[in-house]
Amino acid sequence: MEKVLTARIGKKDSRSIDTYLADGGYTGVKRVLTSGMTPEQVIEEVKKANVRGRGGAGFSAGVKWGFLPKDTKGKPIYLFCNADESEPGTFKDRLLMENDPHQLIEGMILASYAIRCRNAYIYIRGEFYDGARILERAIGEAYAKGYLGEKILGSRFSLDITVHRGAGAYICGEETGLIESIEGKRGQPRIKPPFPAVSGAFAAPTIVNNVETLCCVKHVIDRGAEWFLKIGRNEKNAGPKLFCISGHVNRPGVYEAAMGLPLKDLIFGAEYAQGMKGGKKIKAVIPGGASAPMLTAAEIDDCPLDFDGVAAKGSMLGSAAIVVINEDACIVDVAKNLSKFFSHESCGQCTPCREGTPWLYKVLTRIEAGQGRMEDIDLLARICNQMANGMTICVFADAAIAPPLSSVTKFRAEYEHHVTQKRCLVGARAAELVTV
Amino acid sequence: MSSTPVAPPPSAPPPAPPPKDTFTVSFDGKAIEVPKNLNLIDAAKLAGVDIPHFCYHPRLSVVGQCRMCLVEIEGMPKIQAACTVPLKDGLSVKTTTDKVKNARAATMEFLLINHPLDCPICDQAGECTLQDNSFGYGNQLSRFDEAKRQYPTFDRTMIGPHVVADMTRCIQCTRCIRFTHEIAGTSELTFLDRGGRTLVWTHEGQPLANDWSGCAADVCPVGALTTREFRFRSRVWYLQKTPSVCPGCNVGCNISIESRDDVVYRFLPRLNPTVNDYWLCDYGRFLSEPLNDRDVHKATVREGSAVREATVPAAVDRIAREIRSSLEGKGPGAVFFLGSAHLSNEENFLLRKIADHVGSPNRDAIVDKSRPRKVKSKTVWVEGDDAGANHQGAKDMGLSPGAGGHGLDAVIAGKASPEVILIADAAFSAIADDPEKVAALRRARFLAVAARNANALTRAADVVLPAASLAEKEGTFTNVQGRVQKFDRAFLPKPPIRAAWEHLLLLALALGFGDRSWTPHDLLRQIAAEVPDYAGIKEEELEGGRLLKKGDFAWAGRP
Ligand SMILES: Cc1cc2nc3c(=O)[nH]c(=O)nc-3n(C[C@H](O)[C@H](O)[C@H](O)COP(=O)(O)O)c2cc1C
Ligand code: SF4
Ligand code: SF4
Ligand code: FES
Numbered sequence: 001m002e003k004v005l006t007a008r009i010g011k012k013d014s015r016s017i018d019t020y021l022a023d024g025g026y027t028g029v030k031r032v033l034t035s036g037m038t039p040e041q042v043i044e045e046v047k048k049a050n051v052r053g054r055g056g057a058g059f060s061a062g063v064k065w066g067f068l069p070k071d072t073k074g075k076p077i078y079l080f081c082n083a084d085e086s087e088p089g090t091f092k093d094r095l096l097m098e099n100d101p102h103q104l105i106e107g108m109i110l111a112s113y114a115i116r117c118r119n120a121y122i123y124i125r126g127e128f129y130d131g132a133r134i135l136e137r138a139i140g141e142a143y144a145k146g147y148l149g150e151k152i153l154g155s156r157f158s159l160d161i162t163v164h165r166g167a168g169a170y171i172c173g174e175e176t177g178l179i180e181s182i183e184g185k186r187g188q189p190r191i192k193p194p195f196p197a198v199s200g201a202f203a204a205p206t207i208v209n210n211v212e213t214l215c216c217v218k219h220v221i222d223r224g225a226e227w228f229l230k231i232g233r234n235e236k237n238a239g240p241k242l243f244c245i246s247g248h249v250n251r252p253g254v255y256e257a258a259m260g261l262p263l264k265d266l267i268f269g270a271e272y273a274q275g276m277k278g279g280k281k282i283k284a285v286i287p288g289g290a291s292a293p294m295l296t297a298a299e300i301d302d303c304p305l306d307f308d309g310v311a312a313k314g315s316m317l318g319s320a321a322i323v324v325i326n327e328d329a330c331i332v333d334v335a336k337n338l339s340k341f342f343s344h345e346s347c348g349q350c351t352p353c354r355e356g357t358p359w360l361y362k363v364l365t366r367i368e369a370g371q372g373r374m375e376d377i378d379l380l381a382r383i384c385n386q387m388a389n390g391m392t393i394c395v396f397a398d399a400a401i402a403p404p405l406s407s408v409t410k411f412r413a414e415y416e417h418h419v420t421q422k423r424c425l426v427g428a429r430a431a432e433l434v435t436v
Numbered sequence: 437m438s439s440t441p442v443a444p445p446p447s448a449p450p451p452a453p454p455p456k457d458t459f460t461v462s463f464d465g466k467a468i469e470v471p472k473n474l475n476l477i478d479a480a481k482l483a484g485v486d487i488p489h490f491c492y493h494p495r496l497s498v499v500g501q502c503r504m505c506l507v508e509i510e511g512m513p514k515i516q517a518a519c520t521v522p523l524k525d526g527l528s529v530k531t532t533t534d535k536v537k538n539a540r541a542a543t544m545e546f547l548l549i550n551h552p553l554d555c556p557i558c559d560q561a562g563e564c565t566l567q568d569n570s571f572g573y574g575n576q577l578s579r580f581d582e583a584k585r586q587y588p589t590f591d592r593t594m595i596g597p598h599v600v601a602d603m604t605r606c607i608q609c610t611r612c613i614r615f616t617h618e619i620a621g622t623s624e625l626t627f628l629d630r631g632g633r634t635l636v637w638t639h640e641g642q643p644l645a646n647d648w649s650g651c652a653a654d655v656c657p658v659g660a661l662t663t664r665e666f667r668f669r670s671r672v673w674y675l676q677k678t679p680s681v682c683p684g685c686n687v688g689c690n691i692s693i694e695s696r697d698d699v700v701y702r703f704l705p706r707l708n709p710t711v712n713d714y715w716l717c718d719y720g721r722f723l724s725e726p727l728n729d730r731d732v733h734k735a736t737v738r739e740g741s742a743v744r745e746a747t748v749p750a751a752v753d754r755i756a757r758e759i760r761s762s763l764e765g766k767g768p769g770a771v772f773f774l775g776s777a778h779l780s781n782e783e784n785f786l787l788r789k790i791a792d793h794v795g796s797p798n799r800d801a802i803v804d805k806s807r808p809r810k811v812k813s814k815t816v817w818v819e820g821d822d823a824g825a826n827h828q829g830a831k832d833m834g835l836s837p838g839a840g841g842h843g844l845d846a847v848i849a850g851k852a853s854p855e856v857i858l859i860a861d862a863a864f865s866a867i868a869d870d871p872e873k874v875a876a877l878r879r880a881r882f883l884a885v886a887a888r889n890a891n892a893l894t895r896a897a898d899v900v901l902p903a904a905s906l907a908e909k910e911g912t913f914t915n916v917q918g919r920v921q922k923f924d925r926a927f928l929p930k931p932p933i934r935a936a937w938e939h940l941l942l943l944a945l946a947l948g949f950g951d952r953s954w955t956p957h958d959l960l961r962q963i964a965a966e967v968p969d970y971a972g973i974k975e976e977e978l979e980g981g982r983l984l985k986k987g988d989f990a991w992a993g994r995p
Binding site: 355 | 500504515545627
């Protein structure tokens, strides 16, 4: 596939507005603002392209924009670009922001025009210090060239974009947690309804979209919905997509491909991760970031990497962060490691999540340390089952149970071995333990 | 031939049904009509269905955090937190399915795994929502085999002048935080940290020192916030609850006097949406402490330079004799009657009747001004600044100088020199402890007072009658809103102590009017018959008006 989102990445000075303009950047903005294309027409085009949200949930951006109230009762409409990118294994938005910031800015201008937003914000994770500086510089360039600010390109449309740095909380990536954080409050998700499109930041209608989603918008407007829909396995799962692959592969990194790229191709393809490091076998693959249930080696055959393809395997594409785990890794250790993350990042407001995530971590720690009991294995599954499916305000808890629940279900023998033998059932690590 | 079809006669459209101001909602198959603006939890209550909850509070924003109020809603696949489900017509709620039971049991288990379960040493035991719900939804055995979370330096610590915090017991429901933010408007409390380490504390070590800090302990469903004053003093199930009215100021907050063995242990706010709602100010709340103070136990009568004990009837007789002799000698103008903003309407009324009976126009009831106090009702702040609960009532009962009569100012200033002064409440004002002013009153030939505690006035008086405290009598107060509010007796005064109205009734009888059988109820009937603004007031109305029905009233502590 021709590179779209990453086409300019790697080119000299790809961050600067001059190279961006030279590569045909901002023509979409020019065309929309000078051709008399209405905001509704922009929304319609994005709806038609079925740009499914790249932040994790895969919800159609155009449809979401359509939820905005027709009459906002004098309230402004906000666009928040979700650049919190904290899902373990995910590092695609960073690449886009640090290397081609104008692509995102253009996407945001078009989206803002479509939803009639006057003030847009980029909520960027605090650790992305460079990204924030790069974005700010690029925003400055865009103001200087008249693509931002009052009456853009002489039109009646004005827009300001502000970069807001987070303070290091995964939960601020959840859209209502993000909104609370921008309001200056403790970052914790809100109960829904009302949904942000109806009542979001400062009780005003608010659209939250992921960085990559907004970048896609730029290309949909440049090249049309028809073009976008042709990329990928089917029209429900279309468009260019960034995949972040990490773990025990030869060439981890971010790869752009059409939606629906077979998972095996991503792991073994010559243009992608080029196979397993040291020729080891795959034990498990996490297909969509830490929140996605693990797949076994058998399940990765015939798994198209798109929203419906991964869902059909009982997991999710999520943020398209593919973590490949080889036979030498202890699955209990993997689950424990991920549980530590979730127990650290729960915002703590819902009882099941606040209490359940550390409990899971403690039990996993115990099993991993050889102090587990057989009952612990079922206990893990039971704790998981009583945390999810409506038990909490946001789906963090549903995410947090993915690693322990999927691993306990799919790799139960490893857990049992850990309990009875008090050590891991794996190659290198087990061998080490045996020789001691 | 014309084929134009004959139009059917225009049938009048059926009259549109009047728009309902209720929704039809069903709980476990039983449909009821509920007001549209209710929360589902309160709607369920109307249907007689209890939905267990911790974080929901009818006056605080809905946060859906504790996840205890889980229910099934027809048409929604996932379990729902009832407090967050907007009411609508036709909503069908299920609260008894296995899915609901399991979900609530799950939340209960999560709440208890790190809870210290130190009920045996916890003041909240007996009125703890966690304890109660654990009976309904908890497990006998814990599956949690890890070390419980500890909060070094955040346990058993005073976070303000009254409130003691123990984070080991906290269930992170944020009611206290929302109280300081949304009701007090002072926002001292906040969540610190996150996840399993989340705890409630004050911002940067600032104290929880607003005027209503005790309410934070009230809204706390567990023993994480308790008051210094009540800690470790009594098991709550031993406490008798008596509906009463706060004596602190003319806001007249509705309270529950909580007593045991004739000792008052605490005041709690008693729900009255039109006055104090669920709240109570700290000043009033902790008046429960001095309510137990007493150093006047017996009647005393001065004979020459000696003060000797007397029976109450004998002491009252003496007052009656002095009044009569002055009347005979100097006429009605020689007697002065002083009521009090701390006395009930019935007491002040009876005092005024006595003044009427002897024909004296010299009568008064004054009040000290206090620091302005306010309490939030359901809708507005109610503000007061009288240092007594019933100045309005005392004035309404006619305790101000009659034609040609004098008030207290004139007496103290020496513009009037009554021979006999009867002060029905020795604590009527700070004047009673001001030596100069007491000396001015002492210019009278005879000075009689009723008192609970000694002060300059009682030390100067010729007759001192031992008077009951608020907890030891019943009656009504009229607050700053003009609301007549009834208070009940928590326990009987220890003989020979009597309520001021009993002293006054004895005096009336000695002076030749009244009926030995009169009670405060009879006096209220007389007030209803005689006092213009109070015309027709019925005691039943006061009780029916959501106020004061002993033993059966909404106590604000545990919504
Ligand atoms: C716990 C949690 C963390 C999330 N973190 C992110 C994130 O870092 N970046 C992101 O774009 N979306 C994140 N999301 C998804 C957002 O809530 C939201 O769905 C998304 O930003 C919407 O944008 P999209 O429709 O363009 O994908 C997270 C969701 C949850 C529940
Ligand atoms: S599920 Fe967890 S992260 Fe989400 S709101 Fe509840 S406590 Fe916070
Ligand atoms: S201290 Fe009490 S009221 Fe405050 S959050 Fe904890 S349990 Fe709730
Ligand atoms: S009462 Fe509904 S979640 Fe707490």
